[in-house]
Amino acid sequence: MATKAFQKIYTKIIQINKATCSLNAIGVGNDELATVNGKLAQVVKIMGDEVTLQVFEGTEGIPTNAEVIFLGKAPSLKVSDQLAGRFFNSFGDPIDGGPEVEGEEREIGGPSVNPVRREQPSELIATGIAGIDLNNTLVSGQKIPFFADPDQPYNQVMANVALRAKTDKIILGGMGLTNDDYLYFKNVFNNAGVLDRIVSFVNTTENPPVERLLIPEMALTAAEYFAVDKNEKVLVLLTDMTSYADALAIVSNRMDQIPSKDSMPGSLYSDLAKIYEKAVQFPAGGSITIIAVTTLSGGDITHAIPDNTGYITEGQLFLRRDSDVGKVIVDPFRSLSRLKQLVIGIKTREDHPQVMNAAVRLFADAANAKTKLENGFDLTDYDERTLAFAKDYSTKLLAIDVNIDTTNMLDVTWGLLHKHFKPAEVNIKQELVDKYWK
Amino acid sequence: MSTKGKVKGIISNLVTVEVDGPVAQNEIAYIELGSQKLMAEVLKVIGDKAFVQVFESTRGLKVGNNVEFMGHMLEVTLGPGLLSRNYDGLQNDLDKLTGVFLQRGEYNYPLDTEKLWDFKPIAKAGDKVEAGLWLGEVDENHQPHKIMVPFKLEGTFTVKSIVPEGEHKILDVIAVLLDSEGKEIEVTMVQKWPVKKAITVHTEKPRPFKLLETGVRTIDTANPIVEGGTGFIPGPFGTGKTVLQHAISKQAEADIVIIAACGERANEVVEIFVEFPELEDPHTGRKLMERTIIIANTSNMPVASREASVYTAMTISEYYRAMGLRVLMMADSTSRWAQALREMSNRMEELPGQDAFPMDLSAIIATFYSRAGYVYLKNGQTGSITFIGTVSPAGGNLKEPVTEGTKKAARCFYALEQARADRKRYPAVNPIDSYSKYIEYPEFEEYISKRISPDWTSKVNDMKTILQRGKEVQEQINILGDDGVPVDYHVTFWKSEVIDFVILQQDAFDKVDSVTPIERQEYMLNMVMDICRTDFEFNNFVDVMDYFKRIINVCKQMNYSVFHSDDFEKYVGELNVILEERKI
């Protein structure tokens, strides 16, 4: 970030702690950027003429006579079509060896869409994965995370979803990505020949953690450019939001704020909501859909990060290994797409809602039967049938390696219902049973 | 001369202002930032320093910026034309704002000053009146919108003159009042009121007792709420709080519905924007939007105005209650409001209470809920505000300050349960833990026995007993195994399942099943309780399950059919055939 001529240079820092440093300065705006010996920092507090700066890289090695230059603007990104196909760091600087992007400079973290100017999401996003399309159908303008333990293949599933979804742009926001995962995404996009549709903002585990706080808003500023200025359908991938929240905790902890649950800042809900609520369907046709990853520790979704996320997003996709069939499935119990009712049975076949619910209910009965079995009880014929059904259902539909269209998924489900049950056992409207039972 | 000041310090949206004159707690101020003015509210004063929370982003704000204090607290503007509008938490009309994005510092007048209303006087010259009494009325979306003596006027007044029936704009003077000293006061159709203060223009607040029909069976039948009652819906994320609230707001027998979307998803508000102008009020046949006001402060909108939004909604509710109307107010989610309080309290470095919430959280919640209620107005008429809030407990754990504080304040408790939601048993209201305190009121008992039938309460109690028994039996079966218990146990369990599937579960997305009028609820409960009272003949437990599954299936088909339609009667016939098979 180049400095302009005639900028005042301050050289007297009066206080330094782990994350911040303070100095006397006047005419400084809240949220403004500055450099401290070349390291990027942002104004987080002003008291009279004392200004406190949060240094993104951390304050290691900063001397009391460091040169501080205020940049007169909040963090921003230059937007134009030149963003496409490029890789950037947290500050929006290219990391792919390519030239600087030319374009209009926009502050990141801009204002919210007026709710009355939003359009109701109504366009189905097909992924081919039945655990998603059948049970948890996604819609453009939706925001939804994968909840997964760190050992689940969430980045692979997310990349598959991104490539199969029919969108104009894919924007990757990588936070605390391992270098391997970064290269994985780069390769997959490259091999699919879609690199020109992709913009990436990447903070890897090798970069300072606090820097990644800028990633989501960088990605979303780029997304808003394509969705608003160009009326494009944009899919934003944010992985891993748990690393983002951990960085928030680091900062608030260093600034001595009172932590709330799980050492997270009390503002976690608002901080996450500000990001996720950027998902929107615009009336002019453009949209921003956010698919994120929230890694769990030991499957615990009551931890503050997944918990707050669940309260914000429009559902969640829960990945788990089904040991009965040896595959990773999209768990139908803990997963949910709250926007699905806007499309299922409307954009898909009429029987979709009822068939979907019936199958999940029977899958739940299977879970009960399994508990009985584990407790050493005899199983009834019905129990046996639910268990057989559950195996088929997991393999043919819930597994993440399934790739078929939605009508096909419905037919497969009816087939399984027919194979294992009687019509009276499935609790589906009679007219649908009459029509589709086969 | 209004007090002025200059910005001295900024931490996020907490700004310290050095002032040159008097300021009041909760006074509104505007901070200049370039050509914009940012609205703020005084939270604390120490010496000549006022600490204000800014209702917007403070990005770019500098020390030295000018501040002007307005001499009043945060107020709402009350008058004809509130209905059908979409406001933000500070009562800006969202439809009047320009552009796709919300611009910082853009505020507007919440009502239409040009529209002509057909005013009909109620009071006449010479009448003695006081605050809240009705001077006249206009027709607002088929509701008699009363023009009242301004709530701020204290004492008794004499009507000097009132305009005759005719068309007027809201800011026209429609009456002139004389105070005890003969001073003239001009009254228009508009008045302002500070949101944090309750409007108390009633004479009495008796215990509420009239059933508020919601069309949701697990509420009306099992744990009814009443006109002027309070209730809350806690539940982990995704268990159905919003769907349940939306269902109630669509179906409830209320004159006015006020929805405060407080720190939740924008798309959920859009759903209301899209549906309510199309859907009909099942009681009047008019469009739902006609009776609805939406206060939208979604989670991405400024946190500070989130707190204001619930108060804005409550004050507007009180305004309509003073007209003798039945108001239903919903807030989703009150936890977000509590979190906004927490963020501010932490920034002000107040001593934190449990989970870092403010110490007085429980009192704040109680005061807010107490603004609801059924009232006798000064003219003998009645009005009510029924308030239902959702609570989003952290980690789904009900032992947290917002849930506990609300439990003390609200009389109905609709506990949404993860396990039920996981099994798609919607609405996921736990029938055993949930309660309505109103059932215990003799006034309610008397009312309901006239409204439905004298034995209604005892039937509902029987139903609950069976549910309880069913749960106990199920636990025993889980421990002892299917054949470790007598066949009777299975029958008891399956009877409770019939109640669960047919009465409690209800598909909010099915056109027919979503709304069940009270007559139909009575019919279904009678039918289900008849089944539960019947003795059946079984030899083994497998038959029990198969048999009751068939019963449930037919009853569910009834729920999906129009009441007493040919289809419906056909299923009644089928049910009777099935019952005959094993009846003893």
Ligand SMILES: Nc1ncnc2c1ncn2[C@@H]1O[C@H](COP(=O)(O)OP(=O)(O)OP(=O)(O)O)[C@@H](O)[C@H]1O
């Ligand atoms: N009565 C119902 N009938 C059918 N489906 C329902 C019902 N209630 C809830 N659901 C399902 O559950 C989903 C989540 O419901 P809802 O959005 O109301 O949850 P919530 O408790 O408000 O969650 P949050 O706290 O995250 O806002 C809905 O999208 C819908 O799929």
Ligand SMILES: [Mg+2]
């Ligand atoms: Mg909700």
